[in-house]
Amino acid sequence: MNASTPRIALITGGSRGLGRNAALHLARDGADLVLTYRSRADEAQAVVSQIEALGRRAVALPLDVSQSGSFGAFAATLRRSLQETWQREQFDVLVNNAGIGIHASFAETSEAQFDELVAIHLKGPFFLTQALLPLIADGGRILNVSSGLARFALPGYAAYGAMKGAIEVLTRYQARELGARGIAVNAIAPGAIETDFGGGAVRDNQALNEFVASVTAQGRAGLPDDIGGAVAALLRPGNGWMTGQRIEVSGGMLL
Secondary structure (H helix, E strand, C coil), X not given: CCCCCCCEEEECCCCCHHHHHHHHHHHHCCCEEEEEECCCHHHHXXXXXXXXXXXXXXXXXXXXCCCHHHHXXXXXXXXXXXXXXXXXXXXXXXXXXXXXXXXXXXXXXXXXXXXXXXXXXXXXXXXXXXXXHHHEEEEEEEEEECCHHHCCCCCCEHHHHHHHHHHHHHHHHHHHHHHHHCCEEEEEEECCECCCHXXXXXXXXXXXXXXXXXXXXXXXXXXXXXXXXXXXXXXXXXXXXCCCCEEEECCCECC
């Protein structure tokens, strides 16, 4: 890829929340984008329009990361989109961002809740990345999204935190096994962020927001730009020698 060829980044769940913010930061950094969305095509198209207003190209494709049986068809659709939009066979950056939040104590977590989290947060990224490997360029990048909850324990997130712990282990294995292709794989672990994630609790619940601020070194809850900016920085071309790492972006929460 020469200097005049743009990086192409694929972000799952890129139509809202942290995925949307990361997409806009990457666009400002000179990347073109492929966004996936589960159901809200209008939200995804609005992000595409914002990216195009920044002078970059973008497409939005539907994908439910909990349905691993659909990944082969998605890869074929992506291949066509890359050819039609960029006249390219491959893309450069995969961000496994799509996710949901389920708040339930360990004692009260149901098997259905657990299975849903496995499908979206572990099985989905595992097999989607596997399906997309032929389309990721040698020397490319994979960024998995973990959580501060894989390091510190807050009641109500046992299952969610366990999935993110598994993603961090998977990240190291991917880094080891894909290193021969020059593909760097890392995990970013956001702290508590003011978004609509988990029903918008950190953003809208004043008591929770104040608690987060009180246990965070920088004295506030995180904002989407804190994470989007970090994603763009981690994925810049000069960071390709960093691989197999967990990078927490939490403002120093619960140090």
